[in-house]
Amino acid sequence: METGELVTCTYKTGRYIGRLVDPTPAKTTSVVQILAVLRHPVQGDLHQPGKTEVALFQERKALAFNEKANIPDTHLKPYSGDLPNYNESLIHAVHLFEESLVNENSPFADASLETLRSLKQDYRLKP
Template structure:
């Protein structure tokens, strides 16, 4: 158990399939989870079913958004590590994480990648309210 982590520490944290920079604002009573306040996005969550990654023939293809700025997440300490670098501005980090994931998906020729790109474009427009160029080309 990572008992060296304490309140106020800046950390990287994996939540579901996203990776974030945040600040520990507490721990659960058993000391197994940290409550992390999200400050930046390092990796946007993967789209689709977490239990059947890469599959499209699933009951529900989940549209997964990144955790919001200052959102609190209860994260197992095994998924939390100290962070010592500069913390990027949240919206810039979200945009960079989105662009990175979209570039990776464009290089993959699969139905899952195509459906994931569609989900990310919908998130950009409807949830994140980003006015990005249409990249359907």
Template sequence: MSEEFQPGQTVTGLYKTGKYIGELISQNRAGTHFVVKVLAVIKHPTQGDLHSPKSVDVPLFHERRALSFSEKTNIPQTYLKPFDGDIPEYGESLKHALEEQKRELQELDNDWANKSIETLETLEKDYFK
């Protein structure tokens, strides 16, 4: 492992369009990616087609779920930062991230934002059933 990151260390990491708090599990052989176990959600992933941002006129408007609690994912080292603070409970962090994203989208008040809110509300029902 690099000097900056060690197994068991708590980090923040960007994965696709979401941001998470997690625990470093291991580093790949090339030293470029780390396996991170998700502990909390900071930012919920953006909804829609990432190749046509902020557009609803796309063949498929993607529903993007947050990574689940304890899910392990590979994150490039350049997208990791050490985290030093209290780790929120996963469910509460997910709820807060959803509420924050919906608040930001309501301020935009356009077709993409409205479709994103609709998608997030569907996800929210599934997350908290």
């Protein structure tokens, strides 16, 4: 892949569309500029997914518009499609995540929904 190319990538548990800024063939990661959100990151402890009885139930924000992240090359795939607006993609990703949690009916889902309420205020999204 080359500089300027659009890619999909995963970062922690989120999925994004971004522009390849610094492909580094000699390394195992590349710098990607985030342009849209496909899947909002899962809340809580990454090492104990689905658990609420952890030392810290972490609030995980989506990467911001134009934020640059080091992404493992194994998590990059070429993207060919229309590039959605960042804010609209974030709203859509949050709503999809919320819908999946509402139907789950578990302590983890309840804790995740609570962190999402807080994040929506940070994102300035309607509750």
